[in-house]
Amino acid sequence: MSDTRLSVVGTGIRPGGHLTTETRHLLARADRVLAVVDGLTLEYLNRINPATESLQDCYRQTSSREASYAEMVQRILAAVDQGGHVCAAFYGHPGVFVWPAHEVIRQAHAKGLAAKMYPGISAEDCLFADLGIDPAQCGCQSYEAMDFYLYPRRIEPTAALVLWQLAALGDVRRVGFQADPAWVSALAEVLMDSYPADHVATVYEAATFPLDEPRREPVALAHLDKVQFSQVSTLYVPPLAAPVLSEHRLARLGLSHSALEPAAYRRRRER
Numbered sequence: 001m002s003d004t005r006l007s008v009v010g011t012g013i014r015p016g017g018h019l020t021t022e023t024r025h026l027l028a029r030a031d032r033v034l035a036v037v038d039g040l041t042l043e044y045l046n047r048i049n050p051a052t053e054s055l056q057d058c059y060r061q062t063s064s065r066e067a068s069y070a071e072m073v074q075r076i077l078a079a080v081d082q083g084g085h086v087c088a089a090f091y092g093h094p095g096v097f098v099w100p101a102h103e104v105i106r107q108a109h110a111k112g113l114a115a116k117m118y119p120g121i122s123a124e125d126c127l128f129a130d131l132g133i134d135p136a137q138c139g140c141q142s143y144e145a146m147d148f149y150l151y152p153r154r155i156e157p158t159a160a161l162v163l164w165q166l167a168a169l170g171d172v173r174r175v176g177f178q179a180d181p182a183w184v185s186a187l188a189e190v191l192m193d194s195y196p197a198d199h200v201a202t203v204y205e206a207a208t209f210p211l212d213e214p215r216r217e218p219v220a221l222a223h224l225d226k227v228q229f230s231q232v233s234t235l236y237v238p239p240l241a242a243p244v245l246s247e248h249r250l251a252r253l254g255l256s257h258s259a260l261e262p263a264a265y266r267r268r269r270e271r
């Protein structure tokens with residue numbers, strides 16, 4: 001049996017292609033793998049390491065997501081307590097919108113156990129590729145949709161905006177995956193304070209099989225309540241306009257526009 005430790009890994013969005021070499025290595029060498037993944041991914045992980053068990057049963061219709069997450073943390077820690085190298089696998093990037101992955105590491109460290117998270121490919125990584133977005137060009141704001149609605153932030157319309165977990169919008173009891181239409185309309189109204197009603201966003205779903213196409217459904221903000229959000233829908237709101245170069249900031253450094261040429265800053269100004 002290996003030294004006692006916990007590795008928290010991500011299987012990516014398309015496990016067949018997104019599993020990193022590092023993650024595959026950790027999975028293959030682990031004494032036990034506990035995975036919160038769909039059935040096909042589980043089969044795939046089982047081929048890499050037959051000591052793979054599913055934690056998917058932590059999700060029960062009657063349980064809140066908090067109760068399910070607490071059970072995952074408890075079961076992973078119980079496995080580590082038994083000794084050896086335990087790998088906990090979550091889909092996508094294990095640290096992106098995965099509370100139990102962070103919590104299990106926090107609790108393991110509190111108990112003096114070795115625990116480490118390894119990066120994976122997240123839905124946002126796929127979005128950048130499938131929608132041709134480079135956050136270097138305009139910046140990117142990324143929020144959980146319900147959190148974004150409930151805790152107002154200053155929206156920057158010259159930067160991209162990514163909203164996660166649309167299907168959980170309005171699920172105040174944290175038990176289902178069906179967006180509440182009243183909440184979707186309210187979210188659209190908040191967005192329309194910063195963007196015009198005809199500003200076109202994209203409902204995005206990365207393909208989970210290599211040959212499938214992603215969902216890239218355009219929707220004007222005024223019609224956001226007309227689209228169906230699935231458990232894997234993410235909303236991409238493109239920038240409304242390019243940012244404005246600050247003469248004041250240039251002057252502070254004794255610079256003029258020409259000092260920036262031929263840098264990318266000039267290209268952006270001209271778009």
Ligand SMILES: C[S@@+](CC[C@H](N)C(=O)[O-])C[C@H]1O[C@@H](n2cnc3c(N)ncnc32)[C@H](O)[C@@H]1O
Nearest residue numbers: 092093096097122123164165205206232233234
């Ligand atoms: C609990 S989070 C898990 C995110 C995952 N850990 C990751 O790294 O992408 C679930 C949310 O991720 C986004 N998501 C998951 N799968 C997706 C996919 N195939 N395409 C687009 N967004 C996805 C959706 O916003 C969904 O509501």
